[in-house]
Structures are given as C-alpha cells and as structure tokens.
Amino acid sequence: MLHEKRRVKFEEQKVQNSARLEAKVAKVAEAEALKEREPKSHQAWQNVTEKLNELRTELGKIGRTFGGQSDELWTRFKAVERWAYKERNNFYKDRKKNLKSALDVKLQIVEKAEALAQRTDFGAAAKEMKQLQQEWKDSGFAPKKATDELWARFRAAGNTFFDGMRGAQGEERAVRNVAYKKAQGTQSARQTVELARRKLAQMENNMGFFQFAKPDSPIVQDALNKVDQARRELEVAEKGFRDYQKAERAKTADSLAPSEDPGTPEA
Structure with missing residues (x-):
C-alpha cells in the first residue's frame, strides 16, 4: 500500500516536473x-536588461524542476x-569612447570658428564658417552639458563673424555710394562744360554764314x-567745374587728416 502511494506521488511529480520544464523551455527560448x-x-540595452530580469523572476515562479534537462x-x-553582461559593457565602453571622440570633434570645430571670427576676407571665410556649421x-552626439558650453562658444563666434561681415558690407556700400555720388557730380560738371563748349563752337560756326553780310546788320x-x-556761359561752366574739383579735394584732405584725440587737453 505504501509502495503504491509512493509510486502515485512520484508519477504526479513527474507530470508536474514535465509541465514546469515545458514552461521553462519557453522562457529560456524567449x-x-x-x-x-x-x-x-542605450534604450535597447535597458529593455534587454529589464526583460532578462523579468524572465528570471518568471522562471523562479514556475518552481523547482529536476533532471538533466532542468540543469541544461x-x-x-x-x-x-x-552574453548580455559582456556585450552591454562593451557597448557602454564604445559609447563612452565615441562620446569623447564627438566632443573632441566639436571642440576642434569651435576653435576653428573662433579663429574665423577674426578674419576679414569675408567671402572665403563665410564659406568656411558655413562648412563648420554642417x-x-x-559631429554626433556628445554629453549635453559639455555640448551646450561648446555650442555657446560656437554661436558667439558665428555671431561675431557675421556681424563683422554685415558691418563691413554696410561700410563698403556707403563708400560706394559716396564714390558714385562724387562720380555723378564730376560727370555732371564735366557735361555742363562740354555742352557750353559745343554751344560756343556751334555759334562760332554759324558766323561763317554771315561772312558776306554787313557787320552792322541786325542778323549779324x-x-x-x-x-x-555762349562764351560767357562756357566761362561760368569752367569756373564751376574748377570750384567743384577744389571742393572735392578739400573733402578728401579733411577725411585723410588725423582726428584730434578728445582726451588730450588743449595747450
């Protein structure tokens, strides 16, 4: 009787063990x-770690099993x-190395930008600055705090450069405008003289038609x-042109004269 009870209990344990092994096979396969x-x-490795912890807990809840398959x-x-422990460590080692590399690249970019900010050959330097932006x-991902600090330096260098370029372009446009107006003024004065000369020449040429007329005739x-x-108009135009040139030379001389230091007291 006792022997039979033991046999029945053993058979029940075998069935339970078989069911538990089957459940564990599914968890291990997962x-x-x-x-x-x-x-x-990083997120993917977090998911793997959480999943393995979950599966370990579920294996424990299935219960104890015995036999060679259980050990296997x-x-x-x-x-x-x-595998997860080894590969996860390798991943974070490589990640740390890559972050350091990206940070070094960003630092080099910032240093180049800060050097470019002092350049005045704006055409070529602007192309280089835009290339640095790309x-x-x-350059890849790098730690946020360090990246933010470098980005602030990079943006400041860019602002300095492009502000300087816009200022220089404004000055250049102003100079061109002054030169244009000066050229227009000179051209206008010269045209006035030239028109007066042509008018006089035409009047003098017209006198040829009256060479046989009486000098005291009304037409003559x-x-x-x-x-x-016409001769008086030419004289006025030539004087105006000379006065204009004199005034322009005076303006040029004034612009080239050194300005007085406002901090130096008068003697």
Missing part, C-alpha cells in the same frame, strides 16, 4: 531570442545573462550777341 538582434542603443535549461539561461551637425549783331553769350 531569453535566447534576445541575442538575435543585438541592441544598438539553467545553463542556457545563464549563458544569455553572461560639420557641427554631423544777333549772331555776335549769341556767340558772346
């Missing part, structure tokens, strides 16, 4: 599936945990008066 797609990010399943699960975008007198008027 763990091993984690190795099929190696995590490539535990060995397989431990192998997945060792390199910054491509009118022509002579027009010649005298």
Whole structure:
C-alpha cells in the first residue's frame, strides 16, 4: 500500500516536473531570442536588461524542476545573462569612447570658428564658417552639458563673424555710394562744360554764314550777341567745374587728416 502511494506521488511529480520544464523551455527560448538582434542603443540595452530580469523572476515562479534537462535549461539561461553582461559593457565602453571622440570633434570645430571670427576676407571665410556649421551637425552626439558650453562658444563666434561681415558690407556700400555720388557730380560738371563748349563752337560756326553780310546788320549783331553769350556761359561752366574739383579735394584732405584725440587737453 505504501509502495503504491509512493509510486502515485512520484508519477504526479513527474507530470508536474514535465509541465514546469515545458514552461521553462519557453522562457529560456524567449531569453535566447534576445541575442538575435543585438541592441544598438542605450534604450535597447535597458529593455534587454529589464526583460532578462523579468524572465528570471518568471522562471523562479514556475518552481523547482529536476533532471538533466532542468540543469541544461539553467545553463542556457545563464549563458544569455553572461552574453548580455559582456556585450552591454562593451557597448557602454564604445559609447563612452565615441562620446569623447564627438566632443573632441566639436571642440576642434569651435576653435576653428573662433579663429574665423577674426578674419576679414569675408567671402572665403563665410564659406568656411558655413562648412563648420554642417560639420557641427554631423559631429554626433556628445554629453549635453559639455555640448551646450561648446555650442555657446560656437554661436558667439558665428555671431561675431557675421556681424563683422554685415558691418563691413554696410561700410563698403556707403563708400560706394559716396564714390558714385562724387562720380555723378564730376560727370555732371564735366557735361555742363562740354555742352557750353559745343554751344560756343556751334555759334562760332554759324558766323561763317554771315561772312558776306554787313557787320552792322541786325542778323549779324544777333549772331555776335549769341556767340558772346555762349562764351560767357562756357566761362561760368569752367569756373564751376574748377570750384567743384577744389571742393572735392578739400573733402578728401579733411577725411585723410588725423582726428584730434578728445582726451588730450588743449595747450
């Protein structure tokens, strides 16, 4: 009777063990599936770690099992945990190295930008500055605090450079405008002289038509008066042109003269 009870209990334990082993096989297979797609990010490794902890807890809840298959399943699960521990450590070592590399690249970009900020060959330097902006975008992820500090320096260098370039362009436009107005003034004065000369030449040429006319005739007198008027207009135009040139030379001399130091008291 006792023997029969033991046999029945043993059979029940075998059935229970078989069911538990089957449940553990599913959990171990689920763990091993984690190795099929190696995590490539911090979040992915967090997910793997949480999943393995969850599966370990579930294996414990299934209950104890016995037999060779039980030992084999535990060995397989431990192998997945060792894989995760090793690969996770390698991932974070590489990540740390990459972060350091990205930070070094960003620092080099900032130093180049700060050097460019002092350049005055704005055409070429502007192209280089824009290239640095693209390199910054491509430089990769780096620790936020250090990146923010470097970005502040990079942005300040860019602002200094482009403010200087805009200022220089404004000064250049002002100089061109002054030169243009000066050229326009000179051109206008020269045209006035040239028109007066042409008018006088035309009047003098017209006198040729009256070479056989009486000098005191009204037509001849009118022509002579027009010649005298044209000659006076030419004289006025030439004087105006000379006065204009004199005034422009005076302006140029004033602009080249050193300004007085406002901090130096008068003698």
